Amino acid sequence: MEDKKFVKEIQSKEEDYSRWYLDIVKKADLMDYGPVKGTMVIKPYGYAIWENMQKDLDRRIKETGHENAYFPLLIPESYLKKEMNHVEGFAPEVAWVTQGGNEPLEERLVVRPTSETIICSMMSQWIQSYRDLPMKLNQWANVMRWEKSTKPFLRTSEFLWQEGHTAHATYEEAEEEALQMLEVYRAFVEEVLAMPVIPGKKTENEKFAGAEHTYSIEALMSDGKALQAGTSHHLGQNFSKVFDIQFADQNNQMQYVYQTSWGSSTRMIGGLIMTHSDDRGLALPPKVAPIQVIIIPILRGDKETVRTKAHELATELKQAGVRVKVDDREEMTPGWKFNEYEMRGVPIRIELGPKDLEKEQFVLARRDTGNKEFLPLANFVETIKEKLDQIQKDMFDKAKAFMDSHTFEINSIEEMKEQLLKEKGFMKSWWCGDLKCLDEVKEETGATARNIPFKQREGNGKCVCCGKESTTTVYFARAY
Amino acid sequence: MEDKKFVKEIQSKEEDYSRWYLDIVKKADLMDYGPVKGTMVIKPYGYAIWENMQKDLDRRIKETGHENAYFPLLIPESYLKKEMNHVEGFAPEVAWVTQGGNEPLEERLVVRPTSETIICSMMSQWIQSYRDLPMKLNQWANVMRWEKSTKPFLRTSEFLWQEGHTAHATYEEAEEEALQMLEVYRAFVEEVLAMPVIPGKKTENEKFAGAEHTYSIEALMSDGKALQAGTSHHLGQNFSKVFDIQFADQNNQMQYVYQTSWGSSTRMIGGLIMTHSDDRGLALPPKVAPIQVIIIPILRGDKETVRTKAHELATELKQAGVRVKVDDREEMTPGWKFNEYEMRGVPIRIELGPKDLEKEQFVLARRDTGNKEFLPLANFVETIKEKLDQIQKDMFDKAKAFMDSHTFEINSIEEMKEQLLKEKGFMKSWWCGDLKCLDEVKEETGATARNIPFKQREGNGKCVCCGKESTTTVYFARAY
Structure with missing residues (x-):
């Protein structure tokens, strides 16, 4: 039996927070470094978290009346230059495409750092009358910002995000939209990521390049540093005037539209890690955990009975919509597995041995608190579902208490x-x-x-x- | 009442197939042209088709044991150059990033035309022993090929796709994987897109740049031209040797892995259009249609009773998982609406007037055949679900009959x-x-x-x- 040391080589949080963070993203198998400086590969376990986040947030974005679309990656330099504040904000940190195939391009192209300019150029063609308004679009895409100093998930030269872009007939409606989307972010981040946040308005010097004003939700990481977890911008008529997005109002007068944009990104995964994790590794709230329950059969004595029961329980959970896995490999010890799934932040571990079966019970260990208890196998599925809800709530409450006390x-x-x-x-x-x-x-x-x-x-x-x-x-x- | 002309300005298929295709993608509101030559915007209605396709195909890819991940967009030039056939195939058609922020780059970067090289470089770090195999990854991403001549969906400089990349211990296992994924594509394209295809092996001169051999599914468009709708490559050890992807086998001997890659893209949307559409516009198989049923209340006499009933029926369908919309706008005539939803390819149109309600019936019009019939309101949901299944099947059969006779x-x-x-x-x-x-x-x-x-x-x-x-x-x- 191959029994690796239980030592996981995570730097302790107290001693070196930054090292601790980097250890976790690597040891929990969330990412790896790409060949180009500042880029990263999102590995399957990290990407599965992102998929769970996307699914939930996408539903909320659609429920508030937005439609998904896809706009080109490359933006002509002249577009970026149209809005003065915008170009000043972004030009120093973009990647430039200067050659296509074997020929140099006549005009340089920007790999999108954000898509206001290209979306505005399309909106100016699509919007003619008040009947075309509001126009409420969203896209899921990769964007690139040529950052000097980078950190996995938190700041990478390429990242994944959603960016919403809307156009409205009045200032008030755009303002309502910007606030609504901030509230969508707040609800998503608090309810799904279990991260409490402070919603508010950015000061002038911290607003988005080109915005009238910017709203944000700010979370507090476990080292007491803040993380911006989502922003929503009221763009006013700043872009509509330079991109000429006009509509004929009900009196047939031409007016410029009012716009918003709002975004949230894979950065939230960094926030998730720094909010909940500890020296034993990652800790994930059930709603985004790729594996919510890991079942580890203790294979002694009548192995096959235990193994069969473990798979039966997993099937029951799966049917109830729980993301569950059985790890019945015999080449690893239970102890090794306990550590492994703790490291990966799986919210619930179930241990099941021959003695437990005799007593019609199982062991439930919580990742967030470390508590272990014996529970009856009767009402198994219901018990697990209640625990998952409880863990989701407790993780939020704990983070909230930390934020309040800090x-x-x-x-x-x-x-x-x-x-x-x-x-x-x-x-x-x-x-x-x-x-x-x-x-x-x-x-x-x-x-x-x-x-x-x-x-x-x-x-x-x-x-x-x-x-x-x-x-x-x-x-x-x-x-x- | 605003009553636009029923003329939709679609070029007839007979007279000019290419013009007909371009008219449809524009008039059905699937896309628009981007500012950079050869790029396009996928508009919400087109993107909703892609989302339906993605959802179904992603499920199939996961069910066959693959995990999603995400790899960087930019690839160092030196990586592209490692596999000789690969670089010769792709170098003439890639976009080059030469500058980041205000500084020229030391090494040029390629905007990925496909990701074999970067994924292989990561696999060489991740794979050590036979226990790490098979490694079965997939990613949903944008890719870019600097094409000289482009056409919406069929050939655009940027497109969306999924690309699978796997590594195996033996030739046989890789071969099995390549064939399995071709079969996944075949089943998806035939069952969901209702496009019959010919699965087979590419000849040497048509295989993927860097592959041992390539498999493809080939569909036949309604003008008698073929469209490659998905490819699956057995890469042999071509990439593993140049990227040094070795594993220790069970005898502790170092071996190079055998690999596959396989992809399918937004190109399939072009195939979908050219397989099923006609001079009245787009025709969509129910399984990918963003709107499966459009209900048009005929607002005469007791308007509110009709309107209320229309929304009740829609609610029933929604609860049964049908994608349905009610168009009860009064500023458009029913005739205008009929044309509009025919143009957009909605599989079923339901007309409901005061007289229909008296007789407890409704009118059902099929987009694919143009047939119209009166049906009893009793068993409404069941009737609609059966019709949707029937339409899906009939559209495939019709396309199959066309392919066979051509x-x-x-x-x-x-x-x-x-x-x-x-x-x-x-x-x-x-x-x-x-x-x-x-x-x-x-x-x-x-x-x-x-x-x-x-x-x-x-x-x-x-x-x-x-x-x-x-x-x-x-x-x-x-x-x-």
Whole structure:
């Protein structure tokens, strides 16, 4: 019997968070590094998580009236240049195609870093009258940003995402759409990824290149750094004016449309990892886990009876829609398997030996808490389904408690510095509205304004930077 | 009431097949042209067809034991160059990335035209021992081939596809895999797209660049030209030797793996159109139709009763898993709507007026045959589900009858020329095995060897080109 050491060579979280993260993505077999700097391969286990995320989010996007479409990967340079802020934001970090086949191209092409420009150019052909509005599109695609410093899932030169693009007759309708999609993200991330988030509005200096304003949901990783987990932009008429997207309104007057765009990406997988995992490896919420239940028969004595029962139970679970696997390999010890599936973050492990069968019971071990209990085989499927729901809820609650206990009321830059030395988290502060104060906070502490949360405090207080009386609450944090 | 002319400005199929095809893809709202030559936008209605195809094919790929993954878009030039035949086949038609951000790259990167090279480079790291085999991967991705002459769906510089890549311990196992995946394609294309195909082996001159041999399924379009609808390649050890993919076998001897790759793309949408559509527009088999049933209430007399009933029926169908839509807009006439949904290829149209309700009946019109009948509202859902199955079957049978009646036994190049002037189709001929004969047939007639069908004729006959006694049957055709 081949019995590998139980040591999994994961760096501990406490000692080196960054190393711990890199160990997990590799040891849990989520990804590998690609040959071109900054690229990665999403391996089957990581991709299965993405597929589960996609399926759920795609349903929510369609339920809110959007249709999927597909736009070309390559965008002419002249398109990118039309919106000034947009080109300034993206030009330094795009990949350029300059040759097709054996011939140099007349005009350079950009590998899309995002698709506003090409989608706007099409919308200008498709939209003529108010009857064509609203136009609500979404695409699932790969995008590329030539990043200098990269990290698996969190920042890679190529990543997968969905990007929504809509056009509306009025400012109000576009605003409603941008807010609706942020709420779709919030619900998805909290309900499916079990990651609590702060929804709010980005400050001017942090908004999307070309947007009127940007909304975001901000999550807090277990090292106290923030992660932007989804953004929704109200583009106003910034793009419609340069791409000439006009419609005849009900009075036959030509008007420019108001637009939104919103995106969420494979970055969320990085967030998922840093929210829930520990020194034993990955921990996945049941709703996105490729394997929700692993059954490990303890093959002693009457092996075949145990094995058969294990497969029977798996079949029952499968029929009930549970993603389950039996690992009945004999060349690995149960102990090796326990470690392996802990590393991979499988929410429930079931152990089943000959003695358990005699007593009509099984062992259930929870990945999130580490708790182990003996449970009766009667009502097996129901028990498992309840546990999965419970785990999903408990993982969210635990992350929420962490976020709450790592949200600090901070009244000055000095306080913020001290807090950051002690323990990182969200720095809840008053802000006077002056962008210079945000710059100063960033320079002094490394923390940026994550967003202006929708849930504002009553009353007022002193600006964290200049001390002026302020009524706006901002969440600051060091961020990924 | 806005009543547009019923004229749909589709060129008739007889007069100009190519124009007819382009009219359909535009008027049925499947696509639009992108700004870069040879690219296209897949519009929501076209993309919904692709999603239905993907869902079904993805299930089949997973059921045969493959896992999805995602590999980077950009491939270093040096990788492409490793396999000589491969680079010769693809280098003339790739897009080159030469600059990232503001800096020129040290090594040029290829936008993947297919992913053998990058996947092989990863497999060489992942595969160590026989225990790692077989490795069976698939990815859904965009690929790019810098084509000189393009046509929507059939040949575009960027297209969407799935590409499977597997590694095996033995030649036999790889061969079995290549054949199995061709069979998966055959079943999918025939059962879901209702397109009959000829499965067979490609001749040497038509195989994939870098393969030992290639299998294909070949469909026949309604103009008598063939379309390759899926290919499966046995790569032998061609790639494993240059990418050094070795494994320790059970005797601890190092061996090179045997590999396969197989792909199917948005090209199939082009095939779907050319197999089933007519001068009234697109015709879709129920299994891929985004809307399977369109209900058009005839809003006369007691409008609200009719409208309510229409929505009730739609709800019943939805609950039974049927994709249904009610079009109860009053600004369009029923006649306009009839044309619109015929153009879009919706398999079943239901008309429902006040008189129908009195008689407890409805009108069912089939898109494929044009037949219209009155049917009782009793057993509504069951009736519709049976009709959908019947339509799916009838569309296949009709296409099969067309293919059979357009498969001609041809014994000489002269006969082939005559047949091609009369009516195009599959030219079933004997072939001696000499590649020069294939070249000559192509030069003289424009027809290429589509494949050597698995279903061979008994006995022997004279080679269509040189007249030598031959035992191999080949299907020739002009092809897309």
